[in-house]
Amino acid sequence: MSSNGNAAVKQGMDVKSLTLIGIMAAICCVLGPWQIPIGPVPISLQIIAVCLCSYVLGAKKGALAVLIYVLLGLVGLPVFAGAKSGGTALFGPTGGYIIGFIFMAFIGGLFIEKAGIKKIYMQIIGLVLGLLVCYLFGTIWFTVVNTKGINFTQALGYCVYPFIPFDIGKIVIAVILGNAVRQTLNKINA
Numbered sequence: 162m163s164s165n166g167n168a169a170v171k172q173g174m175d176v177k178s179l180t181l182i183g184i185m186a187a188i189c190c191v192l193g194p195w196q197i198p199i200g201p202v203p204i205s206l207q208i209i210a211v212c213l214c215s216y217v218l219g220a221k222k223g224a225l226a227v228l229i230y231v232l233l234g235l236v237g238l239p240v241f242a243g244a245k246s247g248g249t250a251l252f253g254p255t256g257g258y259i260i261g262f263i264f265m266a267f268i269g270g271l272f273i274e275k276a277g278i279k280k281i282y283m284q285i286i287g288l289v290l291g292l293l294v295c296y297l298f299g300t301i302w303f304t305v306v307n308t309k310g311i312n313f314t315q316a317l318g319y320c321v322y323p324f325i326p327f328d329i330g331k332i333v334i335a336v337i338l339g340n341a342v343r344q345t346l347n348k349i350n351a
Contacts, residue, residue, distance in 0.1 A: 178218075182226045185214045189230035189240070196242040204324065205242035208331045209338075211262045212269060212288055216339030217346065220270030227266040231259055255320070257302020261295030268294055278343055281336060288332045296321050 192206040210230075214223035234240045234251060241250045241259060251259055265288075272287020303316045311319070 178222060181218055182222055182229065185210075185217055185223070185226040186229040186233070188213060189227060190233060190238065193230065193234070193240045193242065194244040198243065199323065204327050206331070207242060207259075207262060208265075208292070208328055209335050211266050211291075212332060212335030213339055213342065214266045215269035215273050215288065215291070216284075216335070216343055218270065219274045220267045223270040224263050224267035227263045231263065234259070252306070254303050254306045255299065256306070258295060258299030258320075260302070261298035264298060265291035265295040267291070273339070273343075278340055278347075281340070284336055284339075285332065288335065289329075292328055292332065 189207070189210040192210040194205075196205040211223075211227055214226045217223070218226055230240060231251070234246045235248065237246050239246045242255075250256060268291035269284075269288040272290070273284050276283035276287070300313060300316045300320055303320050304311055304313050307316070
């Protein structure tokens with residue numbers, strides 16, 4: 162194959178990657194605003210979207226798709242939970258969880274890339290570890306930004322413990338959907 166042919170193949174892969182990154186960022190934007198308000202941190206579909214980014218794109222590209230989602234929310238698109246947007250949402254008490262989604266996508270994507278389709282337990286471990294990092298980042302942020310003097314342990318009680326069962330359920334849903342999407346993409350690429 163000539164050097165022009167190699168460049169065309171590389172360009173085609175880049176276009177495919179950019180397209181998938183854009184699609185996954187859009188999925189985050191569609192699922193992100195849906196929420197059930199039950200306290201300072203709502204139950205939302207953002208975690209499912211972030212996990213799907215990890216499945217479809219892997220670590221780096223998945224984190225990039227989530228970063229694009231975060232930036233779209235920062236510039237004013239109503240894509241965060243409850244259709245919130247802008248600096249007030251991103252730098253407010255729950256903004257650390259939104260930023261934590263970037264790390265969650267990266268960590269989950271690493272495990273998914275290494276585990277492949279057959280090692281579901283490793284995929285789940287990666288997604289749970291990513292979720293724990295998101296919880297940690299978000300809870301630290303919540304305690305720093307919150308003006309009511311809430312300490313880290315209290316913040317865990319408000320922002321993490323009530324959501325663990327829901328978030329584990331979301332991870333299970335994402336594992337089922339993510340593996341189906343990966344298998345479909347593998348067949349298309351074969």
